[in-house]
Amino acid sequence: xxxxxxxxxxxxxxxxxxxxxxxxxxxxxxxxxxxxxxxxxxxxxxxxxxxxxxxxxxxxxxxxxxxxxxxxxxxxxxxxxxxxxxxxxxxxxxxxxxxxxxxxxxxxxxxxxxxxxxxxxxxxxxxxxxxxxxxxxxxxxxxxxxxxxxxxxxxxxxxxxxxxxxxxxxxxxxxxxxxxxxxxxxxxxxxxxxxxxxxxxxxxxxxxxxxxxxxxxxxxxxxxxxxxxxxxxxxxxxxxxxxxxxxxxxxxxxxxxxxxxxxxxxxxxxxxxxxxxxxxxxxxxxxxxxxxxxxxxxxxxxxxxxxxxxxxxxxxxxxxxxxxxxxxxxxxxxxxxxxxxxxxxxxxxxxxxxxxxxxxxxxxxxxxxxxxxxxxxxxxxxxxxxxxxxxxxxxxxxxxxxxxxxxxxxxxxxxxxxxxxxxx
Numbered sequence: 001x002x003x004x005x006x007x008x009x010x011x012x013x014x015x016x017x018x019x020x021x022x023x024x025x026x027x028x029x030x031x032x033x034x035x036x037x038x039x040x041x042x043x044x045x046x047x048x049x050x051x052x053x054x055x056x057x058x059x060x061x062x063x064x065x066x067x068x069x070x071x072x073x074x075x076x077x078x079x080x081x082x083x084x085x086x087x088x089x090x091x092x093x094x095x096x097x098x099x100x101x102x103x104x105x106x107x108x109x110x111x112x113x114x115x116x117x118x119x120x121x122x123x124x125x126x127x128x129x130x131x132x133x134x135x136x137x138x139x140x141x142x143x144x145x146x147x148x149x150x151x152x153x154x155x156x157x158x159x160x161x162x163x164x165x166x167x168x169x170x171x172x173x174x175x176x177x178x179x180x181x182x183x184x185x186x187x188x189x190x191x192x193x194x195x196x197x198x199x200x201x202x203x204x205x206x207x208x209x210x211x212x213x214x215x216x217x218x219x220x221x222x223x224x225x226x227x228x229x230x231x232x233x234x235x236x237x238x239x240x241x242x243x244x245x246x247x248x249x250x251x252x253x254x255x256x257x258x259x260x261x262x263x264x265x266x267x268x269x270x271x272x273x274x275x276x277x278x279x280x281x282x283x284x285x286x287x288x289x290x291x292x293x294x295x296x297x298x299x300x301x302x303x304x305x306x307x308x309x310x311x312x313x314x315x316x317x318x319x320x321x322x323x324x325x326x327x328x329x330x331x332x333x334x335x336x337x338x339x340x341x342x343x344x345x346x347x348x349x350x351x352x353x354x355x356x357x358x359x360x361x362x363x364x365x366x367x368x369x370x371x372x373x374x375x376x377x378x379x380x381x382x383x384x385x386x387x388x389x390x391x392x393x394x395x396x397x398x399x400x401x402x403x404x405x406x407x408x409x410x411x412x413x414x415x416x417x418x419x420x421x422x423x424x
Contacts, residue, residue, distance in 0.1 A: 015131040017068045018122070019138050021061065021395055025388035026142050026189075028057045032181035033153065038165040046165055057387065058114065065121055087123045087401045089338050094120050096327055100311050108315050108385050109326065115390045122398025130399070132359040136200060139366060143193045143209060146186070150178040150216045176219040180388070184381055187225025188373055188389050190217045191232060195369030198236075199350075200362035224380045225373075232372035235347065236365075315385065319378035335384075336375065339393070342400045343371035349403070367396040 032038050037049045094116035101109030153176050156162040165181040167174040175183035190213055197209045217226055304310040305325060312325045323332045346367035349360075374383045374393055384390050 013068060015134050017064060018130055018395060018399070019135055020064050021118070021391070022135070022138050022142075024057065024060055024064070025391040025395065026138075026145075027179065028060070029181065029388065030149075030179040032165060033149075033179065038181060043163070043165050044168060045163055057391075058111075061118065061391070062114075065118070069121070083123070083401050083403065086338065086341065087120070089334055090116060090119045090123060090397060090401055093331070093335055093338060096331055100327065104311060109311075112384045112390070115384070115387075115394050116397075118391065119394040119398035119401060122395065123401025130363075132363055136196070136359040136362050139192070139196050139362070140200060143197055143213070146178045146189070146193060147209070147212050147216065150176055150219065153178065154219070173221070175221045176216070178216065182386075183220035184222045184225060185386050185389050187217055187220040187222035188228065188370070188377055188381075188383070188386075189392070190220075190225070191229045191369040191373035192366045192392065194229065195232075195236075196362045196366035199358060199365045224377050228373040228376040229369070231376045232343075232369045235372075236368070239351065315382055317382065318380060319382045319384055322382055323384070336378075338397065339371050339375045339378075342397050343368050343375060345400045345403070346371060346396065367399070371396055 031053070032046075032049070036046045037053070038046045040046060040048050094113045097109040097113030098117070099113075100106065101111075101113060153162075153164055157164070157167075157174060157176075163174065164176055164183075166177070166183055177183040177186040180186045180189065194210065194213050194217075197206060197213065201209055217229060220226075305312060305328065307328045307330070309328070311327060315322050320332060320336070323335055346364045349364040350368055370392065374389060377383055383393070
């Protein structure tokens, strides 16, 4: 199976572009682990990534966008169904940081706006006309690549002591980030893979993949990512178990057994476990203080800054605080609303799409889990400037913008979702 076979006989340029952008987002940073390039500030063994490599991803991304636009222009392709209000909101979210960044000389502002402009472009040129099977194959290969590389990193660490990017020798703080070599970014990327795998695979394969992804999520040691993914699960589980008393009982029984087993383990090995927990929390002290410092800046914000007329080029660990201090309350409300609506739209498409289209369902499931997770994670991480999380978010938002205003077209939505999860 060739994941680069995107064009196909129908020469679907939208599928080619979205597939190519997903490949760039997933694998561009895969140079980090083998070349040991990331940040010298967070690793004793890694070096800083050269600026030309960091900039390269945007050159590749917008080169693809340019040629795609040229193809559409030469074919005189019309703009398809467009969710106009959502599209205009994306345009506002992208243009404001670019303008502010140009005046203030802020690369972070420009990066935020340039990546969101990707969603504007995809929304304008009909990215909804996708070959779902081809796009799903790319995501499927991403799932197995992520699991394989994570297992490889753990193996090399245990056997040879090879440290990933955010890790210190003789410490419990060894965090694995698979081919991203970034535990926070990979933890959020797992939200895509979990949502996708729940629908795309069936039977034993789904159980195995799902379990391995959960283990990979724990190995990131990213509390923000873990909590965000769990929160994204709540609406999905609530719909999945509705009207299914046996599975509801099984779910709560399994959850109860898990916590009772965990409590028994803690009581039998309290000294050991508490020692490990205290050692782990000590490694998190600096990170926790840094995140709290982001919220401490709220009290210093003036009224002029809160309405977006006095932007501060100060980026802390909280994405929402950064947006508030940089662009004001209106921008923050639009940003949060756009991502939440995107998650809602994906969820409604998931539960309304015809059950025979499992590949399309898998895409919308991935979109829901990811947009919901990053909406939560943005409380504690600057998601808008974390690559490739920001780029993948823009891709999903762009597809939502180009899909039109009505996300539902089937009668029995809940039944369709249950059938899909049962392994259609």
